[in-house]
Amino acid sequence: MTRERDHDKHGERHEHGSELSEMQLRVRAIETVLTEKGYIDPAALDAMIEAYETKIGPHIGARIVAKAWAEEAFKRELLADATQAVRAFGVVNPVGDHLIAVENTRKRHNMIVCTLCSCYPWEVLGLPPVWYKSAPYRSRAVNDPRGVLADFGVTLPADTEIRVWDSTAETRFLVVPMRPSGSEGLSAEQLAALVTRDSMIGTGLPRNPKEAA
Amino acid sequence: MDGIHDMGGMHGFGKVEPEANEPVFHAPWEGRCLALNRAMGALGAWNIDQGRAGIEELPPDVYLTRSYYGKWALRLESLLIKFGFAGAGEIAAGHALGAGKAGTRKFGVTDAAASLNRGLYARPAAAPPRFKVGQRVRTKNIHPVTHTRLPRYARGRVGVVEAVRGCHVFPDSSAIGAGDNPQWLYTVAFDGRELWGENTDPTLQVSIEAFEPYLEELPSPPKE
Numbered sequence: 562m563t564r565e566r567d568h569d570k571h572g573e574r575h576e577h578g579s580e581l582s583e584m585q586l587r588v589r590a591i592e593t594v595l596t597e598k599g600y601i602d603p604a605a606l607d608a609m610i611e612a613y614e615t616k617i618g619p620h621i622g623a624r625i626v627a628k629a630w631a632e633e634a635f636k637r638e639l640l641a642d643a644t645q646a647v648r649a650f651g652v653v654n655p656v657g658d659h660l661i662a663v664e665n666t667r668k669r670h671n672m673i674v675c676t677l678c679s680c681y682p683w684e685v686l687g688l689p690p691v692w693y694k695s696a697p698y699r700s701r702a703v704n705d706p707r708g709v710l711a712d713f714g715v716t717l718p719a720d721t722e723i724r725v726w727d728s729t730a731e732t733r734f735l736v737v738p739m740r741p742s743g744s745e746g747l748s749a750e751q752l753a754a755l756v757t758r759d760s761m762i763g764t765g766l767p768r769n770p771k772e773a774a
Numbered sequence: 775m776d777g778i779h780d781m782g783g784m785h786g787f788g789k790v791e792p793e794a795n796e797p798v799f800h801a802p803w804e805g806r807c808l809a810l811n812r813a814m815g816a817l818g819a820w821n822i823d824q825g826r827a828g829i830e831e832l833p834p835d836v837y838l839t840r841s842y843y844g845k846w847a848l849r850l851e852s853l854l855i856k857f858g859f860a861g862a863g864e865i866a867a868g869h870a871l872g873a874g875k876a877g878t879r880k881f882g883v884t885d886a887a888a889s890l891n892r893g894l895y896a897r898p899a900a901a902p903p904r905f906k907v908g909q910r911v912r913t914k915n916i917h918p919v920t921h922t923r924l925p926r927y928a929r930g931r932v933g934v935v936e937a938v939r940g941c942h943v944f945p946d947s948s949a950i951g952a953g954d955n956p957q958w959l960y961t962v963a964f965d966g967r968e969l970w971g972e973n974t975d976p977t978l979q980v981s982i983e984a985f986e987p988y989l990e991e992l993p994s995p996p997k998e
Contacts, residue, residue, distance in 0.1 A: 581801060588803040588847050590868035591810060594860050597870035600817060601881045606809035608886035613805070614798045617890065659896075659939060676782030676925050678826055679842070684892060688808075690796050694842045696787040703782045703927065703980050704970050712790040722977045727782065729923045730959050730983035731822075731895040732939055759792070 618687035619758035622735060625685060626761060627752035629662075630740040640664055643735060647685065659732040660685070665739050665763070669722045672709075672763030673734045674702035680728035682735055686761060693762065703727060713764045736763040743770040775827070776917055776926060778834035783927040783970065804843040811846050813881040816889040820853055823949035827921040828853045897956035899941035904986055905960060909935045911989045913962070913982075921949035924988045928980075932992060933964040936981060944985055958986040 595601045625647060629636035638646040643662035660682060663671040675681065676699045681689040692698050701709050706723045710716065717723070726734050738760040744752060747770065755773055759765025781787075799805040815825060828849040829837075837845065854860040859878070864871050881889075905911055915930040916922065923945045939959040947955035966978025 581803075584807075584844055584847060585801070585803045586868075587851070588807045588810070590865060591847070591850055591854070591860075592806055593868050594864045594870050595810065595814075595854075598860065598864075598874035599880055600859065600874055600878055601810070601813050602883060605813065605881050605883045605886045606806060608883055609809040609812060609889065610799075610805040612886070612890055613808070618798075674782075676927075677779055677923060678829065684890075688798055690792065691800075691842065692790050692792045695790065696781055696784075696838070697790045700781040700784040700787045701790070704966070704974070704978075706978065707975065709790055713792060720977065722979060723975070724963075725978070725980045726961075727925065727928075727980060727982045729925060730939070730945075730985070731892075731942060732959070732961075732983050733892075764790075764792075 613688055617683065619685075619756075619761065620753070621687075622682070622685040622758070622761045623753040623756035624749070625735070626737055626756045627749050629737050630744070630752055631749060636664075636737070639737065660735060661732055662735045662737055663724070663726065664737045667718070667721065667739070669724055670717050670763065671724050671726060671734075671736050672702060672706050673726050673728060673736060674699060675728040676700070676703055677727075677729060680731075680733065682733035685735055686758060690758070710764065713759065715764070715766060736761050738763075738767050741767050741769055775830055775919055775921060777830045778837045779830045780926050782925045799843075803847075807843045807847045807850070811850050812889055813885075814850070814854070814859070816885060817878060817881050819859055819878075820857055821948050822893060822895075823921055823943075823945040824951070825849065825853065826945070827949045828856075830921060895943045896940050897943060897954055899956065899958065903938050903941075903958040903960075905935045905938075905958075905989060905991075907935055907937060910992045911935055911960075911962060912992050913984065913988055914990055916988070918946065920946070922946050924984065925982065927969055928962075928964065928982050928984075931964055931968050933962040933968070933981075935960050936963045937961040939983065942985070944987070946985070946987070960984050960986070960989065962989070 592603065596603055629639050639662045643660040647660055665671055679689055679694040681693060698709065703725050706725050728734060741755060744755060755768045755770060757765050757767060760767045829845055832845060832848055851865050855862050859875050910932060912932050913924060913929050916924065939961060941956045942959045944955040944957040947953055961981050962984045963979050963981040966974040966980060969980060
């Protein structure tokens, strides 16, 4: 492996050392200019950052999936009109005009990608992980999804259809993974704890209740 | 724009390497950078499509070697200059050298919560949708030098309209300052073999969200 490649652990370079300080300085310079010019109050930036670090994350999507697992009527609403169903759920802000929920079954596995940039349902999953925005994922999800799943340690039956959704507009997608066996009788909270972020993107499966216990 | 950002189907980028217990931000400047970009967007300094075009217009080597938020910082600098919100000299100096752009309000603490909401891009339609669910369509073979949301791998390919998603702002117009120009949006699904050739996994289906100007009619298949 070359040094460049070592550096490239997540498909893009993370700034280290001098690059880290370069970006710190450049972003600080922009913030100072925009503050002095009267466009922004830095305290407003603090509030946004705090929201992304503490309030908006995959725990929101996990609660939605858990409810869909537990209540057939809610699952039908979610699959028919996720924007409306999530709004009625009352835990998140409206997801723009179009959140689309897609259900994984034994016959069909759904996977979400944005090959052109990084489109992702922030309101229900938080900010996307680095791998989702990386060149390896964006390039391969659409032509080698089983290979991508193998990178995540996931193998699906050879006859399961793989459906990849490329998020090329302002519609956003949430995967409803298959409810794991052995999860009968669990509370909503216990079910939500089985729902991983990656299972809602389609690159992972929910936790096994025995492992999660 | 046939840029490096249009990565679907490219080879050679290696394995996907998920990071265990990944933090929301890897350094404080990443959060500042995200928030600065969102704040200028919320002020209406530029629209989401102009913002995406700003990333796509970074030189390919920069695009591939800068981190995600590193690209956001470079895009922010270039758009601030392009749209007249700051001068290159100010960004280099790290201080304002003159007054702000006239008519720009201040993004304050009370704006922060609302700025977390996604923008709304649905628009009233001037005409009914041209295509219907179940219809076979072909994507156009287009190569605009400006922003588009039709990925290269899905141009000139035959797919099936799976859903009509409403009428939305057309990014190709919005990105060049030509207004919303609302267009119908469809989910169009392709057989993997149509996109990648006959040796492709026959269980693969790929869909894109395609605006009506990206699509053309196909004659119905002959009855057997």
